[in-house]
Amino acid sequence: MKTKTFLLSSLLLLGTALNLNAAEPVKRVTISGYDTMKFSVTTIEVKPGQPIIVELKNEGSMPKDAMGHNWILLKAGADPLAYVAAAANAKAENYQPKAMANRVIASIGLLGPKEHGVTSFTAPKEPGTYHYVCSFPAHTQAGMRGTLVVK
């Protein structure tokens, strides 16, 4: 009897948790990237496990090969400067080095002027601060970076 009650309670709790999670509204964020190498949004706050849709718009006018923009969300503990240092030498991979793909949570590929891209993903369940960058050479160092804050 005790075992049956425990199992029923557990299922009920799990169902509630899943239901709560499903009820969490989708977070929609639109970020603009500029020729001045800045993101319009530098902080995004979400709840653990919250679904997110990020849209990146390149609002600049410079050619893609001189001023393309992407959006890379890195895993906890990943060093943004180490990632972009590797990315700078990965032009053939659109500045998203495959060797470091395991450090990426979500990404939007390289965009030229007036192009836009979208990605959807679920926020990490671990509360904390996660860095996002534009990995086009030197853009992160110039300030094109931000943080996803999970709390």
Add this chain to the structure above:
Amino acid sequence: MSKKDLNRSLRLALIAVACSLAFFGSGLFAPPAAQAVPSFARQTGMNCIACHTDFFLLNEYGRNFKLSGYTFAAGGSNLPPISFMVQPSFTQTGRGIEGGAAPRFAANSNFALTQASAFYAGRLFGPYAEPLFGASAAAIMNKFGTFIQVTYDGVANRFHWDNVEFRFADTATMFGKPVTYGFYLNNNPGMSDLWNTTPVWGFPFSKSGLAPTPAAATLVNGGLSQQVGGVGGYMMIANTIYLELAAYHTLSTPFQYAMGIDPTGQTQIPGAAPYWRLAYTKTVGNSSYMVGLFGLAAHTYPGRDNSAGRDKIVDFGFDAQYQTSIDKHDITVLLSGIYEKQTWNASQQLGLASNPSDRLYEVKATVDYLYDKTYGGAISYFAVNGSRDPLLYSGSASGLPTSNGLILQANYIPFNKKGGPAFWPKSNLKLSVQYIIYNRFDGAHTNFDGAGRNARDNNTLYLEAWFAF
């Protein structure tokens, strides 16, 4: 200028440009491999447009590259950081200059090679730090950068060192804010500047060496170029606050001669002259702005003569820049002003200045425009004014330093947007027509020299083909 003269000038200019294009297109300079130069573009793997609008006007990317000490790399090139620049030109002034515009040149309507320069610019060890020192040491060595320019001056017919700078730059975090910091050695106060508002890299970016220019200029405006050595440090905090401090000292006579500089008559700094720079910059969307202060203070020997003590010269400068990019339109507004306080303790005793102290003011306001990264122009107002001093401004009948006028320029930069010809994609070319209009020159609108020459006689038509490869 008569209509006949103007037609002749334009005809000659067209011939000059056509010859230049034919020369460039002939492939005489074709490298053994189809690699790209200039060296910065090769190092970053990008075309000139990444760092410049109307070159050499820096954009946000270019400013960050310079902050990095010329060390940022992404191109993977194996060539040394060497590149070249050639500027054939044609000059015509409103009225010819008796005895010739310069030795070996006619009184007017002259073709010249304004400059031909070689550069060693980029990472100090180029792409060779890792093979030379190993991976861990290369991580340090690649933080050293350099900009070394050696120039043949086709007007003076001499070789000399030009702007030269060595840098170390790195990044750090301070109070949670990103900081880019660096140290440098260079030979020109203001060479380190990022916004093209201080004199070294200010507008016009090129001008004739065969036309008269106003006699009066502040010390920080070219008065020390290539004659001094300086050491300085800088930091950019949170991409917003820029701080810089340096000290300059006049280089020894033998060293200057060895570098192709004639030290005769120089204003000598026997001690250390501080140079300072403070700027606040911000980006908003595709626009950026900057407001700043800069200056220089020096105790000096006039004409390297130490027999009568020292003068004291202090320059206080302010500057501002607004830069925006709207679709195909790039607009940059540059403002600068310099107030110079001159105390002539030595010069007055030596009979070089009439007054114990003088003031000098310089103002410049420029709007630079570029359409589709290819077609552009600029208009610039300039003025210099100050105290009347008949000995100091002996070439002026009124003894005044007053000059003012406009600079109009049109540019065509055919390779700016997509890079140079296939055989040399990282090259660039700028064809420009510049016209300088003087309202006043060395103190007067008419008869400024007491010999009948008017300000408009110095109006200058300057045509140039600027090759960088």
